[in-house]
Amino acid sequence: MIEYSDDIELIFVELPKFNIAFEELNDILQQWIYFVKNAGKMDFIPKNFAPPINKAFSLIDESSMSEQELEAQHRRKEFIFIQKSSLELAEDRGLQKGIKKGIEKGIEKGIEKGIEKNQIETVIKSHKLGIAIQDICMITGLDKKMILAILKKNH
Secondary structure (H helix, E strand, C coil): EEECCCCCCCCCCHHHHCCCCHCCCCHHHHHHHHHHHCCCCCCCCCCCCCHHHHHHHHHHHHHHHHHHHHHHHHHHHHHHHHHHHHHHHHHHHHHHHHHHHHHHHHHHHHHHHHHHHHHHHHHHHHHEEEEEHHHHHHHHHHCHHHHHHHHHHHH
């Protein structure tokens, strides 16, 4: 192995002497050497190869296809890409819509709780000031039964 710079590294391999079995490959360098030596003889693409090597396998497959097969292959890939993109977009939009609805519901609940708390405070303060229950009903819009329940709970 000779290092020329930080950007380039040349590795010289005598392929006939590279005899590491597929199961014994330890790193991406060994996977690339195995690929270069055996790609033309392999019947399948191993699942645990690094992604760049899997892409190289697909390029080899495409190089042996006719023009019609290659066009059909590209249409399939395009269709799959469009489907994946559509699903991701729909998922993202659904997530955004869910977040927006959640925020809106949270605001509504917060407002309702605030109004409820304000009404309770108004009932309690009005009662402490000696305002009649009838008048508290008119001020808060609550019925007599609710006002009595609030007063009972908070005394």
